[in-house]
Amino acid sequence: MSTSPPPTNEEQPRDAAYWSSSGSSLKVTNIPSGALNLNVDGRQVVGPLQGFGQMWQKIYRIRLKADEGEGVPPLTAKEIIKTWKVNFPQFWPTGNRFYGPLTGIAPGEVALLSLSMPGGIRLSTGVLVLYADEESFTLDDTTRTCVCRLDNL
Amino acid sequence: MPQANVMMNVRRVSPTISIIDIHGDVSAFAENVLMEAYAEANTPTTRTIILNFAGLEYMNSSGIGLLVTLLIRINRQKQRMYAFGLSEHYRHIFELTRLSDAIKIYENESAALSAA
Numbered sequence: 001m002s003t004s005p006p007p008t009n010e011e012q013p014r015d016a017a018y019w020s021s022s023g024s025s026l027k028v029t030n031i032p033s034g035a036l037n038l039n040v041d042g043r044q045v046v047g048p049l050q051g052f053g054q055m056w057q058k059i060y061r062i063r064l065k066a067d068e069g070e071g072v073p074p075l076t077a078k079e080i081i082k083t084w085k086v087n088f089p090q091f092w093p094t095g096n097r098f099y100g101p102l103t104g105i106a107p108g109e110v111a112l113l114s115l116s117m118p119g120g121i122r123l124s125t126g127v128l129v130l131y132a133d134e135e136s137f138t139l140d141d142t143t144r145t146c147v148c149r150l151d152n153l
Numbered sequence: 154m155p156q157a158n159v160m161m162n163v164r165r166v167s168p169t170i171s172i173i174d175i176h177g178d179v180s181a182f183a184e185n186v187l188m189e190a191y192a193e194a195n196t197p198t199t200r201t202i203i204l205n206f207a208g209l210e211y212m213n214s215s216g217i218g219l220l221v222t223l224l225i226r227i228n229r230q231k232q233r234m235y236a237f238g239l240s241e242h243y244r245h246i247f248e249l250t251r252l253s254d255a256i257k258i259y260e261n262e263s264a265a266l267s268a269a
Binding site: 012013014015016018019020023024045046130131133136137138140 | 209210211212213214215240242243245246248249250251
């Protein structure tokens with residue numbers, strides 16, 4: 001299967017800064033008030049072929065209407081994703097909480113989740129920021145992988 | 154819209170083994186190129202698809218998603234996917250995303266062919 005790795009390249013690829021440099025094991029360093037560190041610390045993230053249920057690719061399209069006043073430049077993907085990252089905890093459905101890392105959505109950071117499940121059950125879990133650049137970010141947890149990316153304006 | 158910054162070359166080294174040499178960036182924009190390469194690599198007798206990442210220059214999470222899509226397609230054909238030529242950085246990415254659980258990684262082309 002795997003053999004000894006090739007020599008390390010001194011020059012890092014362009015994507016190096018955008019990937020988590022930690023391993024696939026979740027490490028919780030700060031627990032926000034109200035959050036539960038259950039099923040998170042020390043757990044392994046799963047790959048996209050693992051976890052419960054079948055993996056689906058879902059694409060959602062939304063129309064963002066910016067102020068079209070004179071001289072107002074159109075929104076860029078970078079601006080939208082930046083706003084999305086900063087306000088991500090506020091975009092969750094009622095009853096669900098995303099406890100983001102203090103440093104924000106950045107590669108390698110871990111966030112805790114409190115999810116409302118059918119039957120009144122609450123699920124506590126966490127996600128690793130697997131990848132984050134100016135126009136997308138990817139969260140991976142112990143059950144599935146979620147990619148958030150803006151394609152076009 | 155940005156264009157795909159990737160080139161892929163297909164080598165059918167045997168009736169059962171095809172190699173796809175990847176040069177450039179693997180991101181969402183590489184989807185058509187990758188799927189066309191697979192269509193060329195896939196024959197009625199192909200059993201193993203080997204991806205050569207020695208020319209890989211950039212890969213984001215969408216690129217990983219593409220590889221997963223390809224892997225699912227290959228698995229449905231009852232074929233196997235191997236890889237070689239990964240730098241230490243991209244080998245880490247494969248392990249981080251657990252893609253290495255599903256795609257066997259080899260140090261070089263010879264090792265991958267021997268295993269196929």
